[in-house]
Amino acid sequence: MKSRLSKFIVGILIGTLCSCGGETLPKPKGMLRLAYPAPKYEQASLDCSYNFEKNNISKFERAKNNKKCWYNIKYPKLNATVYLSYYDVNNNLDSLLRDAQNLTQEHFIKADAIQPKDFVYPEKKVYGRIYEVTGNxxxxxxxxxxxxxxxxxxxxVYFKxxxxxxxxxxxxxYLRNDIIHLMETVQWKE
Known part of the structure; x- marks a missing residue:
């Protein structure tokens, strides 16, 4: 009986020592792969002084503040909304530009960087700027x-x-590309 117990203990020790064949490494964290459908654009139906094309996976609605030509473009699959505000220019373009730039600068506290890109389409009378905000x-x-x-x-653009x-x-x-398309397809109604 003692001989069997001794052989058993020796077997466990040998098995334990042999099983430690190498260094144990932690598994890397898995990353969620998010895939979105290729965008298909359609004309947004607006009763306003402007029009543009929007992605057909988005839902279009009038803003709840009932201001003329203010809209929300909701992306349910992305849990995001694009908020659009319209203003008439009445010798106040400097003020409107300053307000738009100040709104962007308010995010600078949490942002790692803010990268502006200008859009100029003189043949369509469309001038603009997009700010890509990186960071939290x-x-x-x-x-x-x-x-x-x-x-x-x-x-x-805000995520919920x-x-x-x-x-x-x-x-x-994905949304930045939709915004660029929106900017490229804006048409003014006179």
Missing amino acids: AASSCQFYVTDSVNHFVSGS VKPNYDSILPAAK
């Missing part, structure tokens, strides 16, 4: 377009989650 700021993208004489539209730039980056890039 509340808004990942801000923009405005104007004809510099009569019309001014500003917009902001606590800002975590790494997590929302795929959705933020």
